[in-house]
Amino acid sequence: MKLNMLSSPHSHSQKSLSSLMISVILACIPGLIAMWYFFGYGVFIQLALAIVTAISCEAAVLKLRKRPVLPALKDYSAVLTAVLLALSIPSLAPWWIIVIGTFFAITIVKQLYGGLGFNLFNPAMAAYVLLLISFPVQMTSWLPIETLQTHALSVLDHLWVVFTGFTQNGFSLAQLKLDVDGITMATPLDSLKTDLNKGLTVTESMQQAIFGQFAGLGWQWVNLGFLLGGVYLIKAKVINWHIPVSILASITVCASIGYLISPDQTAGPIFHLLSGATMFAAFFIATDPVSAATTNKGRLIYGALIGLLIYIIRTVGGYPDAVAFAVLLLNMSVPLIDYYTQPRTYGHRNAL
Structure with missing residues (x-):
């Protein structure tokens, strides 16, 4: 056969x-x-x-x-x-x-x-x-x-x-x-990074016309649109929840810590969640079944590290939005993540 x-x-x-x-x-x-x-x-x-x-x-x-x-x-x-x-x-x-x-x-x-x-x-x-x-x-x-x-x-x-x-x-x-x-x-992320480098505070930067109540005008609705589509994908069981939830949770935690430490120099979590390609990355890019982690525990680690890298590159790196770099760096790490997160051979009791 x-x-x-x-x-x-x-x-x-x-x-x-x-x-x-x-x-x-x-x-x-x-x-x-x-x-x-x-x-x-x-x-x-x-x-x-x-x-x-x-x-x-x-x-x-x-x-x-x-x-x-x-x-x-x-x-x-x-x-x-x-x-x-x-x-x-x-x-x-x-x-x-x-x-x-x-x-x-x-x-x-x-x-x-x-x-x-x-x-x-x-x-x-x-x-x-x-x-x-x-x-x-x-x-x-x-x-x-x-x-x-x-x-x-x-x-x-x-x-x-x-x-x-x-x-x-x-x-x-x-x-x-x-x-x-x-x-x-420029885009809200571009403008914010440029203004912070000039010595302005987050509040002063967000007085510009391109910023809305929570994030950039237009961009917050674009992100909400991709969030809506992402929820549909999870509900239809096209993708698993582990990667998008861990990405968004990681960005939220990092941005919250940064905002608590330095509110004048760091935007809050809502801004990061609704700016750039955050939702697009969480639900449509990082969930690629070929290049993403394959175990449930691995997906949580994979997503959390992507969220961490997005926040780090956005705040201290040279690029305002960091989705592509974060995803590609974690694509390289997938074999290692999968190797150390394999569930038990029998029973799968350790799988999430």
């Missing part, structure tokens, strides 16, 4: 791999809608470019490897990688940014290591780090929310900026980032 050796992700659910991938994609919709509402149609342009590039690269590499193309495309793993990467980059980033990133994610990080189940790192985050290090200006060109923009952008304007760098009226992306006072706008 011939035995088939299958790689991860292994699922104990009755759902097929393709249905699990589709569930994750659908769970992104609340966060996607929030991003569209606050940052415009560019997010849909990035999604379209990423999906087309991902499918093309996946098919081309599978052809070169003489592997069946259609079954691999039907598992929607390439589409999911494209969606996650597209949601991670600025909505008006040049078209070639998402094309390069998606090519790297699918061709190098995924297929070069053997395809789905063999990649050591999260493909979307590996591509994000490549883009961030290689093209820092383009990867940090987030616009303020539409209510703070001095120039209203139509759908065609978004297309023009993505493909030419200018709107139909000739405004560049740098000009679009200026607020009504002529000051360049």
